[in-house]
Amino acid sequence: MTAQRRRRAIDSIGVSLLSAVLLLWSLLPIYNIIRVSVQEKEEVLSTSVYPIAPSPHAFSVVFHQAFWLLETFWNQMGNSFFIGVGVALLTLTIGSLTSFTISRMRIRSGWMLTNAALLTYVIPMSFLAIPFYGIMGKYGLTNNPLALIAVEVTFATPYAIFIFQQYGASIPLELDEAARIDGASPLQIFLRIYLPLMAPALVAVGTYALLLSWNEYLYAFLLLSGGKVVTVPVALGKFLVGDEAPWNYLMAAAIIYAIPPLLIYYGFRRKMSGGLTMGGVKG
């Protein structure tokens, strides 16, 4: 008994130690972001591990756009938001319509479309940057947010179709049959039966699509130019190439930029995790 207790105690200490290390490892970067954001510029690169005189000055500068690299910050935030929401909505629309058509209307060889869409992930996003740049140039869409929306939707949609397909399989076809007998058209079935039952998957995929475009750098930098058109990640990249590199402003801006996705994530957390796990337990 004593040996068993001792082993349990050792296990428990081991788990606690490992948890503490992992916790520290995960939280340290976040702590550093917050620490730097409340420090003054001169203090940022000091060896101090905590802010000596914490101040919200950097946040105030970002809010008031009172630094030359932040002159159009809110404009850029608006661009990120517009693009993020646009990508999420379009991905949901295309993904849900496609999966409904394939799985509920049973078009012939529909499985090929699903598989072909997933195949697009074989090619890394960055490899397609130049071809996309060329395509958008031909359509006259360079320096237009629609170009970025189109690209991001292209990359988000295959995943959306896959998740919707998997999730939709758990919704009994009998519901469609019953609605059809009652005289519902395919569009009515889609709007009144399919979409409400797909809500968790829609939330999960919508959040994924929004975050994908929210954090995008390569395509945003390639397809958009100019202070008022670019998104926040591209604008923040400019901080890294100047003698006046106020890391406190950069971190404050990064924290402000992280707030909307955090709110969305925690707002829809319960539904989203349901959506993600349901896709994996098709039975």
Place this chain on the structure above:
Amino acid sequence: MKLISRRQVLGGVGAAITAGTGLMPRRARAAGELTVWWTQGFYKAENDAVIAWMADWEKRNNTKVNLTIMNGPDVITKLIAGMQVGDVPDVVHTVTGDRFLVPRAAWNDQLEDVSDVVESQKTEFLETALNSARLHNAKQKKSSYYAVPTKASSLLNEVWLPLLEEAGFAATDMPGTHDRFYDFFQIVQDKLRAKGKRIFGLGYSMATKEADSGNLFHQFLVAYGGVGIVTPDGKLNIDDPTVRQAATTTLERLTTPFKKGYVPPGAINWGDVDNNNAFFARQIVMTPNATISIAAAQMDKPDLYYKEIITRGVPMDNDGKPVASVLAISPTIIPKGSKNVDAAKALLRDFIQPANMNAYLKETRARYLPVMASIVKNDPYWTDPKDPHRPVAVDMGLIKPTVPWWMSYNPAYSAVLSEQIWAQAEANITQSNMTAEQATEEAAKRIKQLFEQYQK
């Protein structure tokens, strides 16, 4: 549920293609507009200067200028993407383009010939500036001016006087010859460490990215006698024993202090601005830097600018003889495919008027040097003896001997820089424990392969 027929699917696809094709001929730009990409400055004054100048030109010429200011590496990446797909701006100014892009773009016939622009001020330009802009076009089998020299820079050394003093030294204690000069800062570090200060003596950039590590390596290479690595007729001379020895010595002299802890460990990942930031944070006593940007950024703090930051030119070689500075010439180019070549040339012709160029460079706080000797001769601003930084840069870049970067002789050397072959050799020594000789040999092997691709 009703099945959709194959015909319906095909019909839908056809309709989508038709709708897409209908969008095809759209053009993003109105005729008569100019799209200009410009490298972002290291501080606000640099951006303000170009914005003001473009706005003025726009008014005077009634031509709209769409100016986009991007950070240095992004300009090059985006331009390469644009040239690949044929969607390019009309004018591009890239600060490091002379090293990483322009010679190869000219070789591949991707740039407009701007001889008429350069000729309009040919007598004014420095010879090194003209040499670096005159490039070979392999497709058209001709050499011509494919870049407009815009501003110049060469390696300088920035030193914190208060840190020297804290270590018990004065500015006059800095030795004047190469090895003794750089070794001196190791002694300074030892003294500061003895006082409990965690400060590094040397701020050498050693990253396999951007320009600073290459600037440092090549200035050392010249100091050790390796200036002939590529001959003016474009031949690679890396097997010459003098050049080989210079390269090996350079690698050894840059990596040994790093291994001994006299260079911050993070220097292997420094971008061009990071040595500046480490300097501002007083983590390093000195740093070699290609411009006076470190001091210029502090111009509005007189104590720092005039008293605490020292700018020193490159020291004499170990025999006490002057060392030529490797003079970089930042180019402005018109990519082939520009929709408005005439207006682009008109803009550049106006920009390189000595008075305009001088005004622009002064607005940028003279971070870069003029590429015209007359500007310095006619405006005392550049040689003002009260200024502790500007005249040093002028002396090094415009008065004392200079040599052009070697891609002026052969664009292959631009590929050498883009691949960061010498910085990689440094990494092979510091990270993989190669000897300097082995690292030089490996670098030489790759450089030879690259030169084989650029035979006239």
